[in-house]
């Protein structure tokens with residue numbers, strides 16, 4: 001979370017962008033909301049292959065972006081959450097055929113208990129030798145920021161830190177390498193956890209949509225869900241044509257930081273010329289357009305009605321000048337756990 005040193009004149013907001021796709025099940029028979037059928041997955045892979053996308057290793061691409069080393073244009077990373085057994089049957093062979101890497105975020109506490117549902121350590125080891133990265137999704141897929149009764153704040157934080165550290169330790173022991181990549185279960189995070197992960201050199205990923213760029217917050221990197229309602233190829237094509245909205249991501253609130261409902265969100269532009277663009281629009285889960293108030297260097301966004309309990313999003317887009325069908329994209333996740341009166 002260091003300071004940004006982007007000179008306005010040299011700022012190119014389309015440079016060094018990484019789209020990360022997020023899948024769960026790849027199976028014809030698993031629940032619709034988190035699944036993509038093998039046929040549809042194949043359509044995604046064919047589209048990536050025939051349209052010049054560069055499938056990159058997640059940890060290497062992130063490292064390059066952080067160091068300011070150029071990524072290939074149209075770089076895409078593929079990720080799978082939860083490490084389901086069906087990946088070995090329907091998804092990973094398709095990647096292997098194309099010599100493409102992917103990252104599998106796993107829960108050791110679940111895979112050790114339910115061997116018929118999840119890839120085993122032996123299988124993960126096999127796939128890591130085929131070029132797949134095995135990464136951290138927590139010990140047993142707990143809700144990390146929904147503190148259970150009977151825990152003090154400090155005790156709860158300790159429990160979650162232990163879940164992350166034990167998972168990383170197991171990956172290192174079983175697979176032989178630790179990349180310190182964490183995907184938040186359910187995409188839920190909070191400020192204390194982000195700070196702790198940054199202090200401990202972890203890179204962390206949410207489930208809010210968007211693109212990774214040098215100006216991203218590396219404790220809450222966005223990924224595009226590509227399963228369920230997002231599995232359609234036309235949706236995927238649209239997401240692949242996006243860049244990270246050029247705002248100061250270090251100033252964003254955590255999903256839990258709602259002091260009013262609907263919450264007001266302030267975005268600070270990295271380049272003032274964006275502030276006057278009237279094509280900028282934001283949408284609220286289940287509501288339609290949000291109200292937008294443009295100021296000199298920033299913009300205020302607020303839903304018209306209170307957000308529902310649970311997870312919501314403000315999704316914002318802006319067409320890219322001189323690049324038809326391309327959009328800057330940004331998504332702010334919200335988590336409402338109780339009504340704010």
Ligand SMILES: [Zn+2]
Pocket residue numbers: 081082137141185186
């Ligand atoms: Zn998960």
